[in-house]
Amino acid sequence: MSLLxxxxxxxxxxTPHGRFRALEGVSFSVAQGETVGLVGESGCxxxxxxxxxxxxxxxxxxxxxxDGDEITAAQGRDLMPVRxxxxxxxxxxxxxxxxxxxxxRILTGPLKIHGxxxxxxxxxxxxxxxxxxxxxxxxxxxxxxxxxxxxxQRIGIARALxxxxxxxxxxxxxxxxxxxxxxxxxxxxxxxxxxxxxxxxFISHDLSVVRYFTDRVLVMYLGRIVESGPTREVWDNPRHxxxxxxIDALPDAGNPREVAPLSGDLxxxxxxxxxxxxxxxxxxxxxxxxxxxxxxxxxxxAHAFACHHPLPFMA
Amino acid sequence: xxxDSTLHKALATSAARTAPQPPAAQPEWRHIHAPDxxxxxxxxxPPRQGYAELKxxxxxxxxxxxxxxxxxxxxxxxxxxxxxxxxxxxMVGRPFLWPGQDAAFPLGTDSxxxxxxxxxxxxxxxxxxxxVAATVLGLSVGIVxxxxxxxxxxxxxxxxxxxxxxxxxxxxxxxxxxxxxILAPNATTITLxxxxxxWPTVARLTRAEFRSLRQNDFVxxxxxxxxxxxxxxxxxxxxxxxxxxxxxxxxxxxxxxxxESALSFMGLGDPxxxxxxSMIGGGREMIRTAWYLTALPGLAIVVTVLALxxxxxxxxxxxxxxxxxxxx
Amino acid sequence: MSAVLAVENLSVAFGPARPVERVSFHVNPRETLxxxxxxxxxxxxxxxxxxxxxxxxxxxxxxxxxxxxxGRVDMLALxxxxxxxxxxxxxxxxxxxxxxSLNPVHTIGRQIEETLIxxxxxxxxxxxxxxxxxxxxxxxxxxxxxxxxxxxxxxxxMRQRVMIAMAVACRPRILIADEATTALDVTIQAQILQLLxxxxxxxxxxxxxxxxxxxxxxxxxxxVVVMYAGLHVEExxxxxxxxxxxxxxxxxxxxxxPRNSEGLTYRDAPLAEIPGSIASARGEVGCPFRxxxxxxxxVCGAVVPPPVPHRGDRxxxxxxxxxxxxxxxxVPAFA
Numbered sequence: 020m021s022l023l024x025x026x027x028x029x030x031x032x033x034t035p036h037g038r039f040r041a042l043e044g045v046s047f048s049v050a051q052g053e054t055v056g057l058v059g060e061s062g063c064x065x066x067x068x069x070x071x072x073x074x075x076x077x078x079x080x081x082x083x084x085x086d087g088d089e090i091t092a093a094q095g096r097d098l099m100p101v102r103x104x105x106x107x108x109x110x111x112x113x114x115x116x117x118x119x120x121x122x123x124r125i126l127t128g129p130l131k132i133h134g135x136x137x138x139x140x141x142x143x144x145x146x147x148x149x150x151x152x153x154x155x156x157x158x159x160x161x162x163x164x165x166x167x168x169x170x171x172q173r174i175g176i177a178r179a180l181x182x183x184x185x186x187x188x189x190x191x192x193x194x195x196x197x198x199x200x201x202x203x204x205x206x207x208x209x210x211x212x213x214x215x216x217x218x219x220x221f222i223s224h225d226l227s228v229v230r231y232f233t234d235r236v237l238v239m240y241l242g243r244i245v246e247s248g249p250t251r252e253v254w255d256n257p258r259h260x261x262x263x264x265x266i267d268a269l270p271d272a273g274n275p276r277e278v279a280p281l282s283g284d285l286x287x288x289x290x291x292x293x294x295x296x297x298x299x300x301x302x303x304x305x306x307x308x309x310x311x312x313x314x315x316x317x318x319x320x321a322h323a324f325a326c327h328h329p330l331p332f333m334a
Numbered sequence: 335x336x337x338d339s340t341l342h343k344a345l346a347t348s349a350a351r352t353a354p355q356p357p358a359a360q361p362e363w364r365h366i367h368a369p370d371x372x373x374x375x376x377x378x379x380p381p382r383q384g385y386a387e388l389k390x391x392x393x394x395x396x397x398x399x400x401x402x403x404x405x406x407x408x409x410x411x412x413x414x415x416x417x418x419x420x421x422x423x424x425m426v427g428r429p430f431l432w433p434g435q436d437a438a439f440p441l442g443t444d445s446x447x448x449x450x451x452x453x454x455x456x457x458x459x460x461x462x463x464x465x466v467a468a469t470v471l472g473l474s475v476g477i478v479x480x481x482x483x484x485x486x487x488x489x490x491x492x493x494x495x496x497x498x499x500x501x502x503x504x505x506x507x508x509x510x511x512x513x514x515x516i517l518a519p520n521a522t523t524i525t526l527x528x529x530x531x532x533w534p535t536v537a538r539l540t541r542a543e544f545r546s547l548r549q550n551d552f553v554x555x556x557x558x559x560x561x562x563x564x565x566x567x568x569x570x571x572x573x574x575x576x577x578x579x580x581x582x583x584x585x586x587x588x589x590x591x592x593x594e595s596a597l598s599f600m601g602l603g604d605p606x607x608x609x610x611x612s613m614i615g616g617g618r619e620m621i622r623t624a625w626y627l628t629a630l631p632g633l634a635i636v637v638t639v640l641a642l643x644x645x646x647x648x649x650x651x652x653x654x655x656x657x658x659x660x661x662x
Numbered sequence: 663m664s665a666v667l668a669v670e671n672l673s674v675a676f677g678p679a680r681p682v683e684r685v686s687f688h689v690n691p692r693e694t695l696x697x698x699x700x701x702x703x704x705x706x707x708x709x710x711x712x713x714x715x716x717x718x719x720x721x722x723x724x725x726x727x728x729x730x731x732x733g734r735v736d737m738l739a740l741x742x743x744x745x746x747x748x749x750x751x752x753x754x755x756x757x758x759x760x761x762x763s764l765n766p767v768h769t770i771g772r773q774i775e776e777t778l779i780x781x782x783x784x785x786x787x788x789x790x791x792x793x794x795x796x797x798x799x800x801x802x803x804x805x806x807x808x809x810x811x812x813x814x815x816x817x818x819x820m821r822q823r824v825m826i827a828m829a830v831a832c833r834p835r836i837l838i839a840d841e842a843t844t845a846l847d848v849t850i851q852a853q854i855l856q857l858l859x860x861x862x863x864x865x866x867x868x869x870x871x872x873x874x875x876x877x878x879x880x881x882x883x884x885x886v887v888v889m890y891a892g893l894h895v896e897e898x899x900x901x902x903x904x905x906x907x908x909x910x911x912x913x914x915x916x917x918x919x920p921r922n923s924e925g926l927t928y929r930d931a932p933l934a935e936i937p938g939s940i941a942s943a944r945g946e947v948g949c950p951f952r953x954x955x956x957x958x959x960x961v962c963g964a965v966v967p968p969p970v971p972h973r974g975d976r977x978x979x980x981x982x983x984x985x986x987x988x989x990x991x992x993v994p995a996f997a
């Protein structure tokens with residue numbers, strides 16, 4: 020049984036130009052012990068998806084199931100057990116920690132409201148976690164501004180771990196870090212996954228990190244999942260033109276210099292294209308694409324894509 | 335270079351090590367990982383510097399001046415009954431004594447023979463009382479309203495913003511006069527009226543801070559950990575929103591003192607106490623002959639307000655994000 | 663001197679801190695030079711020095727020699743009013759954050775025009791024609807209509823194109839792109855880098871790409887300078903650097919990049935890490951990379967290695983260049 024499963028999830032929010040559907044028909048699941056990657060560029064809805072499934076943003080349609088329980092509409096006290104199972108790591112190491120709180124307070128606070136009444140016990144857990152993420156023990160009494168970006172990210176990871184969740188949504192956790200620090204943090208996440216039996220939803224715009232760190236990957240464009248499947252397969256055989264463009268756009272010595280893999284820009288909120296959302300930028304678009312939106316079939320974990328004219332499969 | 339220089343030795347040792355065979359310890363990148371291996375030995379968490387903001391504040395000579403003056407005022411206010419046990423409104427001497435004329439009355443007497451110095455010292459009490467009480471009240475209401483509006487947004491924000499606007503569009507001093515005139519003029523009503531006109535400024539400021547702070551990831555993190563709205567508003571966001579509010583509060587105290595003095599000057603102050611404003615009012619017809627009757631209480635007001643403004647500036651410099659790196 | 667820009671022994675100091683220390687390199691006409699480094703490497707300060715835009719409390723020493731039609735000039739030695747004549751005309755810069763580098767209250771047409779107003783003597787009509795020409799040059803679609811748009815109406819990629827149009831308006835010889843594509847999506851980044859390369863060839867301009875992205879370096883740079891903690895630690899062509907990194911830092915960077923684990927995933931092996939951080943060497947003597955270097959020896963803690971030529975036209979600042987390549991299995995991911 021999967022740990023997390025989403026079905027037909029849709030989230031919309033109000034803009035001056037009307038109601039904007041940031042997520043449309045999103046369905047996927049994450050199994051125990053899996054790392055699922057979520058890639059896409061700005062405006063694709065990946066951050067909204069992360070926040071929606073964390074129940075930080077209300078969804079409009081669809082269902083979210085965690086460990087078999089329907090949590091789509093859970094509120095208030097009903098959300099507390101959910102919070103213990105599902106946690107989040109954020110992108111900006113400088114904004115994700117309250118500058119006025121000591122690290123000890125940041126880490127023991129959640130323990131307090133989730134029922135660890137003994138202060139000694141809370142401190143013990145905090146010390147253990149801090150050590151586990153690779154920070155010196157005197158870090159507990161310091162404040163966030165005394166730490167570097169990579170260290171703050173470790174604190175953020177410690178905070179996410181402290182309730183012993185089953186799954187962690189990682190929202191661009193290494194995008195704001197230097198390359199040499201990125202490797203440290205990714206390795207830390209991998210170790211913690213093994214040690215604590217975690218599952219990750221790894222949201223990133225960096226395809227090379229996703230290729231390394233995920234078992235399955237979902238590619239999003241303008242609120243829809245356009246391709247999904249085992250990472251290796253999607254990488255070796257992208258079927259959706261957008262996935263192909265993303266992979267080709269990764270700068271590499273072997274790439275041609277003459278022409279960019281994808282032209283055009285994202286459409287604005289007020290002029291979303293009809294039919295396939297990608298057709299204005301797609302080199303293979305036909306009339307069918309302009310009229311009818313392709314839907315992604317429910318293939319379970321196998322390779323699936325939403326395209327009327329997918330790229331050929333290369334054996 | 336000399337044969338026994340450290341550099342020579344270092345080069346010699348390394349030369350020996352880099353002789354034909356490959357380097358001794360094969361570097362193993364893959365197994366050196368968190369904890370920041372070598373940084374643990376180089377202790378690269380910088381040394382603690384506690385209370386940086388307080389130290390910065392205390393280094394500012396203007397701020398020190400302000401604090402000293404304010405403390406002097408507070409001391410006067412507290413010890414007034416000890417220093418001048420008699421009712422300052424009592425007639426105790428010949429009228430219109432100039433300062434220095436009579437040793438018993440160092441600052442002279444007024445038209446009714448009342449001790450000016452006693453009046454000044456007792457006047458500090460009402461000024462500080464009204465100043466601080468009105469500000470505390472205004473802050474309490476303003477912070478709560480602004481926090482709720484800024485945090486919840488949507489309908490709550492719209493309603494509360496309209497409320498703030500209504501109070502802000504009414505001319506403040508006129509409203510205070512009207513309120514005090516309707517209710518009986520005494521210290522309590524004056525305090526309440528001033529608080530009623532000053533809370534909207536705090537509310538707007540708080541709302542703006544909350545709106546911007548609410549976007550930060552640490553708030554999202556608090557929500558995702560299960561903290562409730564109350565905790566997030568008062569324990570997470572408010573401590574970060576305080577610096578501009580603190581700066582504003584010192585100026586608010588100054589403003590309240592000025593308003594109270596103006597009311598007393600016009601005769602709308604508490605009739606049972608001596609206030610600097612009422613002293614000025616009482617002496618205004620004799621400005622040409624006994625100008626010290628207006629000048630001295632006037633000077634007291636000026637110095638107090640100046641001190642509060644200097645403190646406000648000092649607080650601003652100390653708490654300003656340019657100086658403290660941890661303010662978001 | 664055939665180089666169009668030569669940085670000689672540039673050092674920048676802020677009080678006791680020396681974020682840039684005796685950096686020297688040159689840029690040839692029509693080439694793309696990449697300057698690679700992470701935060702704290704001093705690369706952005708170097709870029710600002712090249713433009714003569716250092717803050718007032720910075721003390722810079724050394725020379726920034728720019729070849730102009732009037733001969734060689736040293737940017738650092740010039741007074742501000744002379745520097746202004748060079749900026750835009752001989753050397754221009756595109757910045758990282760398209761959101762904040764355009765003025766939100768002026769139309770983009772007006773902003774592109776400003777460079778023309780400052781350096782050239784054209785009448786209004788001629789200027790407008792040039793602005794449209796520039797907008798077409800940077801491939802802004804529907805230029806005639808968009809010339810009166812405000813920055814907030816444009817996407818990030820479009821704003822960067824506007825910035826590039828402003829930068830090349832007066833045909834400078836040198837264009838510095840300081841992390842110009844870091845804030846952009848990867849498909850837009852590809853477009854912008856391709857545009858810069860086109861402009862390089864069409865307008866005969868040398869491009870200095872400041873980046874932390876090794877992939878960008880491999881695809882677009884002709885030569886690369888690696889900086890660490892304010893020092894110039896390696897210089898080579900991308901092919902040379904990726905096949906055979908001589909400095910342990912370059913080696914570590916390449917090893918730590920997820921691209922290099924072609925085919926391997928986190929279930930197979932951890933990424934190679936560089937332990938510690940750039941702050942590890944604060945206040946120490948000798949090579950600044952020593953605390954993080956697995957091959958450090960005693961001399962590394964005593965003497966700062968200067969950049970010296972190695973294997974022909976490569977430069978490396980290390981007492982033991984190439985020491986890590988002998989044993990590490992570096993899977994070359996770049997041609």
